[in-house]
Amino acid sequence: MCNFHGYDNARRRRHERRIAKQATYKYNKALNMALKAALNPSKPSQQQTP
DSSP, X not given: OTTHHHHHHHHHHHHHHHHHHHHXXXXXXXXXXXXXXXXXXXXXXXXXOO
């Protein structure tokens, strides 16, 4: 395995890209949900009244 370090570095870079993509996806999803909630206030909120 003379090229192990090259493989390991590539794996690490792929992992970093994957983590960055997931963070961006989660942020965009939260942003879109907040935007939808702000644009559609007519839907009843899910607050429970005693």
